Amino acid sequence: MTDLTELTASAFWRVTPPDLDPVETREWLEAFEALLEAEGAERATFLLRKLLERARARQVPLPPVFNTPYRNTIPLEEQPQYPGHLEIENRIGAAVRWNALAMVVRANRAHPELGGHIASYASAADLFEVGFNHFFRAGASGDLVYFQPHSAPGVYARAFLEGRLAEERLAHYRRETAGRGLSSYCHPWLMPDFWQFPTGSMGLGPINAIYQARFLRYLENRGILSTAGRKVWAFVGDGEMDEPESLAALSLAAREGLDNLIFVVNCNLQRLDGPVRGNGSIIQELEGLFAGAGWNVIKLMWGSDWDPLFARDRDGVIVRRLHETVDGEFQLYAATDGRFNREHFFNKYPELQAIVAHLSDEDIDRLRRGGHDPVKIYAAYHRAVRHAGQPSVILAKTKKGFGMGHWGQGKMGTHQQKKLDDEALREFRDRFALPLADEQLSSLAFFRPAEDSAEMKYLHARRQALGGYLPARAAAAPAIAVPEPAFARLREGSHGREHSTTMIFVQLLAHLLRDPALGRHVVPIVADEARTFGLQALFRQVGIYASFGQLYEPEDHDELLYYKEAKDGQILEEGITEAGAMSSWIAAATSYSSLGVPMLPCYIFYSMFGFQRVGDLLWAAADSRARGFLLGATAGRTTLSGEGLQHQDGTSHLAASTIPSLRAYDPCFGYELAVILQDGMRRMLEAQEDVFYYVTLMNENYAHPAIPAGAEEGILRGMYRLRAGGSHERRVQLLGSGAILREVIAAAEALEGAHGVAADVWSVTSFTELRWDGLLAAGASAAVAEARGRREPSRSWVAECLEATEGPIVAASDYVSAVADLIRPWVPRGRGYRALGTDGFGRSDTRAALRGFFAVDREHIVRAALAALQDS
Numbered sequence: 001m002t003d004l005t006e007l008t009a010s011a012f013w014r015v016t017p018p019d020l021d022p023v024e025t026r027e028w029l030e031a032f033e034a035l036l037e038a039e040g041a042e043r044a045t046f047l048l049r050k051l052l053e054r055a056r057a058r059q060v061p062l063p064p065v066f067n068t069p070y071r072n073t074i075p076l077e078e079q080p081q082y083p084g085h086l087e088i089e090n091r092i093g094a095a096v097r098w099n100a101l102a103m104v105v106r107a108n109r110a111h112p113e114l115g116g117h118i119a120s121y122a123s124a125a126d127l128f129e130v131g132f133n134h135f136f137r138a139g140a141s142g143d144l145v146y147f148q149p150h151s152a153p154g155v156y157a158r159a160f161l162e163g164r165l166a167e168e169r170l171a172h173y174r175r176e177t178a179g180r181g182l183s184s185y186c187h188p189w190l191m192p193d194f195w196q197f198p199t200g201s202m203g204l205g206p207i208n209a210i211y212q213a214r215f216l217r218y219l220e221n222r223g224i225l226s227t228a229g230r231k232v233w234a235f236v237g238d239g240e241m242d243e244p245e246s247l248a249a250l251s252l253a254a255r256e257g258l259d260n261l262i263f264v265v266n267c268n269l270q271r272l273d274g275p276v277r278g279n280g281s282i283i284q285e286l287e288g289l290f291a292g293a294g295w296n297v298i299k300l301m302w303g304s305d306w307d308p309l310f311a312r313d314r315d316g317v318i319v320r321r322l323h324e325t326v327d328g329e330f331q332l333y334a335a336t337d338g339r340f341n342r343e344h345f346f347n348k349y350p351e352l353q354a355i356v357a358h359l360s361d362e363d364i365d366r367l368r369r370g371g372h373d374p375v376k377i378y379a380a381y382h383r384a385v386r387h388a389g390q391p392s393v394i395l396a397k398t399k400k401g402f403g404m405g406h407w408g409q410g411k412m413g414t415h416q417q418k419k420l421d422d423e424a425l426r427e428f429r430d431r432f433a434l435p436l437a438d439e440q441l442s443s444l445a446f447f448r449p450a451e452d453s454a455e456m457k458y459l460h461a462r463r464q465a466l467g468g469y470l471p472a473r474a475a476a477a478p479a480i481a482v483p484e485p486a487f488a489r490l491r492e493g494s495h496g497r498e499h500s501t502t503m504i505f506v507q508l509l510a511h512l513l514r515d516p517a518l519g520r521h522v523v524p525i526v527a528d529e530a531r532t533f534g535l536q537a538l539f540r541q542v543g544i545y546a547s548f549g550q551l552y553e554p555e556d557h558d559e560l561l562y563y564k565e566a567k568d569g570q571i572l573e574e575g576i577t578e579a580g581a582m583s584s585w586i587a588a589a590t591s592y593s594s595l596g597v598p599m600l601p602c603y604i605f606y607s608m609f610g611f612q613r614v615g616d617l618l619w620a621a622a623d624s625r626a627r628g629f630l631l632g633a634t635a636g637r638t639t640l641s642g643e644g645l646q647h648q649d650g651t652s653h654l655a656a657s658t659i660p661s662l663r664a665y666d667p668c669f670g671y672e673l674a675v676i677l678q679d680g681m682r683r684m685l686e687a688q689e690d691v692f693y694y695v696t697l698m699n700e701n702y703a704h705p706a707i708p709a710g711a712e713e714g715i716l717r718g719m720y721r722l723r724a725g726g727s728h729e730r731r732v733q734l735l736g737s738g739a740i741l742r743e744v745i746a747a748a749e750a751l752e753g754a755h756g757v758a759a760d761v762w763s764v765t766s767f768t769e770l771r772w773d774g775l776l777a778a779g780a781s782a783a784v785a786e787a788r789g790r791r792e793p794s795r796s797w798v799a800e801c802l803e804a805t806e807g808p809i810v811a812a813s814d815y816v817s818a819v820a821d822l823i824r825p826w827v828p829r830g831r832g833y834r835a836l837g838t839d840g841f842g843r844s845d846t847r848a849a850l851r852g853f854f855a856v857d858r859e860h861i862v863r864a865a866l867a868a869l870q871d872s
C-alpha cells in the first residue's frame, strides 16, 4: 500500500492507493452522499472538519490537503451571468488575434532576425480580452496590470483597434531605432507613454507585482493615498513560475492579506523548449504551492462545453482519467484532432467513452480549455476581485498556439514559430471567422472594423465604462521642494568630530524625515540590516511599517529606541530579501508615475548585495524610469575589513557604470555626500528627471572638512581639486575616490615631505560620471545622448581638470582597477596614467593590512607616483 505520508503534494493527485475493502468504502461514501443530500454542504464540511480533527489527534497520516480535483474551482451553479455580448466580443477578439499574428509574421517575413512570438498571446488572448472588456479599470485610480511580456503583440494589436497605435507603428514592430517602432516587450523606457511595468525578464513581473500591491497598502495605511478598490493584476507564464523570483514573495502576499492582488497564471503547459512539467502537472503543483503559501486558488480548467460531460459523469471517471494524464500527454492532445482525442483519451474506459458518445469528432475538437472560454474566465475574475483577505491566483488552463492549427497548437517548437504559410493563415481565418479575403491574408493586411461598426462601438463603450484605455503611462507628478538646511550643515564639516559617511547619511535621513513637506514622502527601506547601518534610531522616530500594527509588547519596550512596528510605520523592513527590497524600492521609485504620488525611496544595503545580487532588478528599475536613492553601505573592498570575501564589494561601481540613467557616486566627505544628494533630489523631485542614484557609504570614522570654495560643480561632474601641492621641481597628480581618498591625501603628504615631490590631490566622486561626460564630450552615440542629454562635442571634464596640470597621474579607489581605468581615454596623453585598485579575491584583515595587500594604501600610492615620475 502506498504510504501517503511519503507522497509530495504534487504527486498525490495522481496516486490513489489500492482499495482493500470496496464494500466498506462504498458504505462510507453512500453515507456521506446521503448526508450531503439531506443536510447540505455546510453540515458536510463541519463533519469532515470534525473527522479531520479526530484523525489528527490520533496521529493518523493524512493526505496533503493542498490539492483539489483537476476541475474548475467554481461549480456551475455558482457561475455568474456573463454580462457582455459574447458574439461581438468574439469578433473583437478575433481581430486582435489576427493583428497580433500579422504583425509578427510580417516583421519576420521581411527580416527573419527580428523574432517575436505568436503562440504565447494565442494562448493568453481570451484571458486578456475578458480583462479589457470587463475588469481592468484605467485612470487615476485604476488598476495596475503586469502583462506577460511575450504576449505584448496582443496588447499592441488591441491598442491598434482602439486607435491608440497607428498602423505605421505596427508595421515597425521590433524596429525601434527610427523612433516609430514598437518595443519587443513591455519597456517603459522605450515606450514611455504606453508601458508601465517592465516584465521582459521572467520572474521580475511577479515579484514586482506583489510588492506593488503591498505598496498600495502602505500608502493607504500611511494616509498618503486612498488605494482602496484598486487591483494589481499580474499575467504570468506557467514556465515563468520556475523563476525563484516568481515564488519568492508568495508568502508575503498572503501574510499581508493582499486581496488587491490577482495573479493569472497562463497554464498552457509549455515553456520555450517543451512542456513545463511533462511528467507531472504544473497546475496541480502550482495549486499546492499557492495554497500552501496561503493564497486563494481558483482553477480555471474547462470550458462550458465540458459542463454537460461532468454532469453525466456519475462515477467521477472524467476526473480519474484527467488525474492519470500527465502534462506531456495533455500537450499531445492539444496538438492532435478530435478523433485522436476520442481514441486515446476518452476511449480508455467504456464509461468515459459513453459520456462523449453523442459528440462528433469535430465537437471533441472544439471542447475548450477553461482559459479559452470567456464565460468561465469571467467567473474566475469575478470571484477573484471579490475575494477578501487573501491574494488570489487563477490557474488558467490554455493551449499554447491556440487556433494556430497543426502548425502551432501544442507543438513542441510553437514558442519560436513566427512564420505561417498561406494555408495556415486560411485555417486561422476560418477558425476565428475573420472577414478577410485571401489577398488580405497573404499580404497580412491589418484589420480594423469600421469606426461605426458594432464591434468598435462596443470596444470603446466597454473601455469608457472602465475609465479609459490601458496600458498608459503618466510621466510626471507634483513637484516637492527640496529642503535646504539639512544640507547646509553638512557643508560646514564635522568640526573635527569623526563620523562615517553612513552615519552622516543616517542623520541626514532623520532630518529629511522631519521635513514638513518632504518628510512623509521618504521611504526608508532595509533588508534586515538597519542596525548594521545605525538606523535603529529611526525605528522609534517613524516606526516600521506593519499592516497589523504591533501585536506584541517588544522585548526592548522600555528602551528609548525600541523596535516599534506600526500600521502607519514608514520604514519598510523587508527581512532578508534583497530582491524583495528592490521590488519595494521600484514600487516607490515609480509611484510618481504609476500612482501620481512622488515618493523618495532610500534603500540602504550591503553594497556587495546590490548589483551582484539583484542586478537584473536594477535594470528593471532603470527601464521603469525609477527615481530614488540606492545606498551601497559598508562599501569598498578594504573598508569593510572583517567580513571577508563574499561581503567585500570591489565591483559595484563597475556594474553601475553600465546603466545610463543611473548616477553613481563614491564620495569621501560629508559635504560631497550633501551636494550629491541635494542635487539628486532636485533633479528627481523638482525637475522630474528620470534618473536614479547609487551612492556608496563607508563605515570608517574620520573627520570631515568644510566644503572648499567652488567645489560643487566638480563634485557633481565627478572630480575637483581638493588641494594644491607645494612648489617642488617634480610634480604628480593624485586622484582618489571614496575610502581611498584619505590614503591619497596621506601619500601626497609623504611625497611633499619625505620625497620632495609636489602632489596635487583630486577627489574623484565618480569615475562613472566622468566616463559618461567623456563619452558625451566625444560626441556620443544617440543611445548615450538619449539617456544623458545631447551635448555638442567639447572638452571632457577630465581633460578640463587635468590638461593644465603637470606630472604623471595616479588614481586609486577601493574598487577593482577597471573602475579608475574608466576615464583613461580622456586623461591627457603621455602622462603615464596609473590606475590602482583592489583586484583579486577579498579576504579579512584590518583595513591597513588589506589596503597594503591590495596595494592601494599610502605607501603603494607613493611608490606608484615615484615610479611614474621615474618613467616620465
Ligand SMILES: Cc1ncc(C[n+]2csc(CCOP(=O)(O)OP(=O)(O)O)c2C)c(N)n1
Residues within 6 Å of the ligand: 119, 120, 123, 150, 200, 201, 202, 203, 236, 237, 238, 239, 240, 241, 266, 268, 270, 271, 272, 276, 400, 415
Ligand atoms: C530571465 C529570463 N530567462 C529567459 C527568458 C527567455 N524566455 C522568454 S519566454 C520563455 C518561455 C516562457 O514560457 P512560459 O512562461 O510558460 O510562457 P508561455 O509563452 O508559455 O505563455 C523564455 C525561456 C526570459 N525572457 N527571461
Ligand SMILES: [Mg+2]
Residues within 6 Å of the ligand: 237, 238, 239, 266, 267, 268, 269, 270, 271, 276
Ligand atoms: Mg507556458
